Amino acid sequence: MFKVEDLRYKYPKNKEDVLKGINFEIKQGEIFGFLGPSGAGKSTTQKVLIKILQDYRGKISYNDRDIVAFGNDFYEDIGVSFEMPIHFSKMTAMENINFFLNLYKRNADVESLMKRVGLWEDRNKMVGEFSKGMKIRLNIVRALLNEPKMLFLDEPTNGIDPANAKVLKDLVKEFRDNGGTVFITSHIMSDIDQLCDRVAFIVDGEIKEIDSPRNLKIRYGRRELILEYKEEGKTVRREFPMDGIGKNEEFLELLQTKEIETLHSGETTLEDIFIKVTGVGLRNETE
Amino acid sequence: MKRNRILVLVKGELMRLNKYNVFAISILIALMWSAILYFLDSNILDKVLPMVLLVDATMMSIMFIGSVMFFEKNESTISTMLVTPASNAELVLSKVLANTVHNMFSSILIIGAFVWIKHVEINYLLMFVGITLATAFHTILGLFMAYYQKNFTGMLVNIMIFAFGLMVPTVLYMLNVIKGDWVQYLMALSPIQAASEVIGGGFTTYTYAWQYYFSLGYMLIGAILIYRFLVLPKFQDYAVKQSGV
Numbered sequence: 319m320f321k322v323e324d325l326r327y328k329y330p331k332n333k334e335d336v337l338k339g340i341n342f343e344i345k346q347g348e349i350f351g352f353l354g355p356s357g358a359g360k361s362t363t364q365k366v367l368i369k370i371l372q373d374y375r376g377k378i379s380y381n382d383r384d385i386v387a388f389g390n391d392f393y394e395d396i397g398v399s400f401e402m403p404i405h406f407s408k409m410t411a412m413e414n415i416n417f418f419l420n421l422y423k424r425n426a427d428v429e430s431l432m433k434r435v436g437l438w439e440d441r442n443k444m445v446g447e448f449s450k451g452m453k454i455r456l457n458i459v460r461a462l463l464n465e466p467k468m469l470f471l472d473e474p475t476n477g478i479d480p481a482n483a484k485v486l487k488d489l490v491k492e493f494r495d496n497g498g499t500v501f502i503t504s505h506i507m508s509d510i511d512q513l514c515d516r517v518a519f520i521v522d523g524e525i526k527e528i529d530s531p532r533n534l535k536i537r538y539g540r541r542e543l544i545l546e547y548k549e550e551g552k553t554v555r556r557e558f559p560m561d562g563i564g565k566n567e568e569f570l571e572l573l574q575t576k577e578i579e580t581l582h583s584g585e586t587t588l589e590d591i592f593i594k595v596t597g598v599g600l601r602n603e604t605e
Numbered sequence: 606m607k608r609n610r611i612l613v614l615v616k617g618e619l620m621r622l623n624k625y626n627v628f629a630i631s632i633l634i635a636l637m638w639s640a641i642l643y644f645l646d647s648n649i650l651d652k653v654l655p656m657v658l659l660v661d662a663t664m665m666s667i668m669f670i671g672s673v674m675f676f677e678k679n680e681s682t683i684s685t686m687l688v689t690p691a692s693n694a695e696l697v698l699s700k701v702l703a704n705t706v707h708n709m710f711s712s713i714l715i716i717g718a719f720v721w722i723k724h725v726e727i728n729y730l731l732m733f734v735g736i737t738l739a740t741a742f743h744t745i746l747g748l749f750m751a752y753y754q755k756n757f758t759g760m761l762v763n764i765m766i767f768a769f770g771l772m773v774p775t776v777l778y779m780l781n782v783i784k785g786d787w788v789q790y791l792m793a794l795s796p797i798q799a800a801s802e803v804i805g806g807g808f809t810t811y812t813y814a815w816q817y818y819f820s821l822g823y824m825l826i827g828a829i830l831i832y833r834f835l836v837l838p839k840f841q842d843y844a845v846k847q848s849g850v
Contacts, residue, residue, distance in 0.1 A: 365845075368688055370684070370687055370688070370845055371845065372841070389692075390689075390690045390691065390692045391690060393688055393689055393690045394690055396688070398685075398688040400681075400684060400685065402681060404680065404681050404682055404684060404685045405680070405682065406621060406624070406680060406682055407680055408621075408624040408625055409620070409621070409624050413620070413624075417613070417617045417620070418685075418689065420613040421610060421613055421614075421689045421690055421691055422689070422690060423690075460685070
């Protein structure tokens, strides 16, 4: 759906490129994530893709057509949720929504969207009276107003509580399940892990790795089993290599003779893999 | 049904002018001017009423568009406008149209009061044309000024400089304090003086001379040129900067 080739971008006041020749493709119907620390170039990439930043080098195609060739009808197809809540604070939620709704040819069912994010009851309240979580949920409604084919989400769960974060994540998954495509940037590992079909690790404007979270875990994870069992009133922990586990006599004997408390595969978190691959933590400290 | 996007944008701008109390302030100022002018002698009123309309169409237009731009800056709403099907030209034009409609409303209040109470004679069509041109020109100028200011205080300082530099000479010229052959040519270059001529043309007592026709062209062509070559090309940069990039 989106193909990015050798994308480079430099802010007018900077000496160096913020994006240093990145390449990736977003396939139709997938949730594609950009995971990286602050300042890695995630939001800049998004702003280039949505044509807010225009003086880039490289090529970006949307449905096999250079995005430069699109006029403003491009925005009939996409929905954007910025990191910060962006609304007219002295207007009610519905006044905000209705204003934007009238700018598009396609209109979503607002009542259903507002109910879905739990804002229907507050629709006639001034947005200025909303909490940050409510404003962010309204951001998502705003992004979905035109029934977009592609959704861009910049740090969508940043600063909201887990319950609201779950509502948003479920909405994004539902959007994907109905055929939509999503580009999501985040520094929150769990968002990417739970949502994304594929993820790109970006550090200092360069993509270090692209794959599905599952493949990354298999590729970079430790192939071992961790067993915890009771012995003389104490919990004992043992680690066994995954390879040939079915024939590992010590492991099999423990399973048969001991009171097993936990049994886990040595799956590495996406954050650990990110550090391993990039040498940088998601909080931007060099490991 | 396809909606007219410019109408939607203008309606939205007017709604926000109302919600952000800019309309209320504007009406209050119009009422204040009306009250002051009511107590003036008819001889003085003939001189002061055009001045009030001039201030309303020029300085107040710049001030109101400045306030709108800085409200939007505070709420970063301009970045969300950039990702709608509305073009930059439509976004800028809607602001100019909304500010012109808004200013026309307060001017009508002032004029209406004086036509009704003091029986001032007006050529309504020419007054409409004059106020529209003067307001649109100064709104576009105000947009350009807002691009280069970090906050509203900076904008106010610019407006004060503009007022002292251009409004004061115009007022002195209107009151015949400064006069002379060369002065009329020099004054013709001032946008405030041009606004004064096109608004003045709406009063039946106005004497039409070359200055009126020159000023009509000045306001119309000047507005188009500033919009086309200074305001529109810089809008994207301004909007991106406001979005926190």
